[in-house]
Structure formats: C-alpha cells, structure tokens
Amino acid sequence: MIDWRLAVALGSRLAGxxxxxxxxxxxEAVAELRAGANRSTGLVREFTGLDAPDGTAPILVVDRPGWVQANAEGFAVATRPMVEKLVAHKPPSGLALKVGSKVTGAEVGGLLGFLAGKVLGQFDPFHAPHGRLLLVAPNIVHVERELDVDPHDFRLWVCLHEETHRVQFTAVPWMRDHLFSEIEALSDTVDPGGLLDGGVERIAEALKAARGGGSIVDMFSTPEQRDVLDRVTGMMSLLEGHADVVMDDVGPTVIPSVAEIRKKFTKRRQGVGALDRVLRRLLGLEAKMAQYRDGAQFVRAVVDKVGMEEFNAVWAGPENLPGKAELADPEGWIRRVLA
Structure with missing residues (x-):
C-alpha cells in the first residue's frame, strides 16, 4: 500500500x-559526534543512575538521505499493524494498488523530506533488535553555524540529549516492547471502513484546522484512540523531558557555553515562519515542543521533591509511567507510585 522506494527517493530529493x-x-564533524555520543553514555549513567549494556544499540552518524532511509524503514515497521488491518478489510489490487501505493509513497516522501532538514538526532526504536541512535551531521552543522555557537560544545550538547534516549531504551528493557504494544493497541481501535471511506475528507479538514492549532492526529482520534494517545503522550513527554534535564544539568560540568546554547536554541524554536508553523501544527510538531517543556517540568518537580533514586521508580514498569494528566500533577504521580 506504500511505495517505500518512491518515498525514500522523493524524501531524499526534497531534503537537500x-x-x-x-x-x-x-x-571532523562525524568523528566528533561519534566520540560525543560514546562519551555521553558515562555522563548519562552517572547523572541518572541508568546503566545501559554496552553494544546494545549502534550509533550512526548520517546525512539527510540516510535519515530518510532509516525513518522509512522505521515507518514501515510502525505502520505494519495498521496496513495489515486495512488490507484484510479491503485487499487492494490491480491499478488501484499501483496508483494508491504511489500516492501514499509520495505523501510519506514529502513528510520525510520536510522533517529531514529539521531533525538533529533521533533514537530509532524500530530497528531490530534493540534500536539505533541517529545523529544527522549536516543539520547539526547547519544549526551551530546559524546560532553562531561553539561547534564542539553544541555537538556534545546534542549528543547528551540523544544518548539519553538510547540509554532509556536500552537500560529499561521493557520500554521498546511497550511502545510496540501501544502501536498495536492504536491500530486495534481503527475502523478500516471509516478510514478508507473518509480519509481524504479528514485530511482536508486537518489542513484547515492546522491554522488553529489542529493536527492530523487530532482528526483521527476517537475516544478509544485518545486513551492510547494520552498514554503515549505521557511516555514520550517523560522521555523527552528527561533527556532535556540531562542535557542541561550535565551540560555545565562539561560544556562551558551551555547557557548561551540553550538561550539561542530556545529562541530559534520560536522564530519559524508562517508556513513552517502551519506544517508543524499539522504534523503535530508543536505538540512535540510542548512535550519537551511539560516533561522537563515533571522530571524536575519529582527529582526536587524525592531525589533521582526515587524518581527512577518511573522505569520499573509501564504502570509507573505518568499519564498525560499527571505531567501537570507531579505530586499526584508521587502519591500514586511512591506512596
């Protein structure tokens, strides 16, 4: 149903x-990023208490087409349960299959092409068997030049954040399987007939709603799907916020200009143009920015109250993850989990 080869080719071309x-x-940049990621492992362990086994997830420094290829592979894994359900409901064939796969391939390629110029780094949990860390060298170089910051400090700062994600998924063995189970749960809530019949109209509505802060995700959220999405939002906000806390709290000990980097980087996030802002809302990227903020506030509040060792109860099992509502109520999470 999706022409992944077309998606990769188009996405790579659009990415530049x-x-x-x-x-x-x-x-030099590639070598420094690899060294920075390896150095960050020990820094993350010392600060968080999370101990990731060596060699469980590779570190890859990639260009934009490499990021597109890796994420096409990840999307193929993530969307497989949904695609299988749609195919079982209404198996495509002949011309419809050929044309439809090209259309969806072009849509995915456009999405990947847009994102490929934005992402600095990413942990890919869908790569078997334990995931992999991707650092996008040209984007990191572009941003460090744009911000006019010390490139050595900036590269280590990015590595600290992204390596924290690698540690989260490899030191907490159930995390990856839990994410997959939530994707399965989300696909179980989808009505194949309704999605196939009303997909185009819903996307058109989402495009209009994007101007007001809506996204494609919002348009496809039934009450059952919202329950799953709220759980995933809580988990992803925790992971992003935890990584932001690590990069900013560990940073001053090893990155002399970390305060300047954070100030300029935060200002840059707010300075996007009108078209870029609409696309970010449509794709849910504005919500991702909120995840960094809300998750970091939650982590800081809990750690300030009970300390890092007690906070680490959050990694004991899926039941200890904060829900979306608990992100704004860290005291409630403490009462529920630590009482």
Whole structure:
C-alpha cells in the first residue's frame, strides 16, 4: 500500500544536502559526534543512575538521505499493524494498488523530506533488535553555524540529549516492547471502513484546522484512540523531558557555553515562519515542543521533591509511567507510585 522506494527517493530529493562543508570538515564533524555520543553514555549513567549494556544499540552518524532511509524503514515497521488491518478489510489490487501505493509513497516522501532538514538526532526504536541512535551531521552543522555557537560544545550538547534516549531504551528493557504494544493497541481501535471511506475528507479538514492549532492526529482520534494517545503522550513527554534535564544539568560540568546554547536554541524554536508553523501544527510538531517543556517540568518537580533514586521508580514498569494528566500533577504521580 506504500511505495517505500518512491518515498525514500522523493524524501531524499526534497531534503537537500545541507550546508557546504569541506571533506575535512565533514570527517571532523562525524568523528566528533561519534566520540560525543560514546562519551555521553558515562555522563548519562552517572547523572541518572541508568546503566545501559554496552553494544546494545549502534550509533550512526548520517546525512539527510540516510535519515530518510532509516525513518522509512522505521515507518514501515510502525505502520505494519495498521496496513495489515486495512488490507484484510479491503485487499487492494490491480491499478488501484499501483496508483494508491504511489500516492501514499509520495505523501510519506514529502513528510520525510520536510522533517529531514529539521531533525538533529533521533533514537530509532524500530530497528531490530534493540534500536539505533541517529545523529544527522549536516543539520547539526547547519544549526551551530546559524546560532553562531561553539561547534564542539553544541555537538556534545546534542549528543547528551540523544544518548539519553538510547540509554532509556536500552537500560529499561521493557520500554521498546511497550511502545510496540501501544502501536498495536492504536491500530486495534481503527475502523478500516471509516478510514478508507473518509480519509481524504479528514485530511482536508486537518489542513484547515492546522491554522488553529489542529493536527492530523487530532482528526483521527476517537475516544478509544485518545486513551492510547494520552498514554503515549505521557511516555514520550517523560522521555523527552528527561533527556532535556540531562542535557542541561550535565551540560555545565562539561560544556562551558551551555547557557548561551540553550538561550539561542530556545529562541530559534520560536522564530519559524508562517508556513513552517502551519506544517508543524499539522504534523503535530508543536505538540512535540510542548512535550519537551511539560516533561522537563515533571522530571524536575519529582527529582526536587524525592531525589533521582526515587524518581527512577518511573522505569520499573509501564504502570509507573505518568499519564498525560499527571505531567501537570507531579505530586499526584508521587502519591500514586511512591506512596
């Protein structure tokens, strides 16, 4: 149902190559990012108490097309339960299959092409068997130049955040399976007939709603789906906020200019243009920005109250993850989990 080859080709073309750098500069950036990620493992362990086994998830420094390829592979895994359900309901064939796969491939390729120029790094949990860490070198170089910050400090700062995600998923063995189970739960709530019959109209409504802060996710949320999405939002906000706390609290000990970097980076997030802002809302990226903020506030509030060792009860099992409502009520989470 999705022409992944077309998606990768189109996404790579739309993504572009990034800033112009010499071969020596590119080699230096790649080597420094690999070293920064490896160095960050011990820093994250010391600060959080999470101990990730060595060699469980590879670290890859990629260009924009490499990121597109990796995420196409991840999307294929993530969407498989939904696609299988749709195919079982109404198996496509002939011309409809050929044309439909091209259309969906082009849509996915457009999405990947847009995102490929934005992402600095990412932990890919869908790569078997334990996931992998992706660091997008051209984007990191582009942003460090745009912000006019020390490139060595900025690269380590990014590595601290992204390596925290690698540690989260490899030190907490149930996390990856839990994410997959939530994706399965979400696909179980989908009405194949309604989605196939009303998909185009709903996307058109989402495009209009994006101007007011809506997103495609909002348009496909039944009450049952919202329950799953609220749980996933709570989990992802925890992971993003936890990584932000690590990068900013560990940063001053090893990154002299971390305060300047954070100030400029936060200002940059707010300075997007009108079209970019609409696309971010439509794709749910504005909500992702809120995840960093809400998750970090939750983590700081709990750690300030009970300390990091007690906070780490959050990793004991899925039942200890904060729900979306608990992100704004850390005292409630403390009473529920630690009482």
């Amino acid at each position: 190559e990034g800033p112009v750098v010499s071969r020596a500069e590119a080699d």
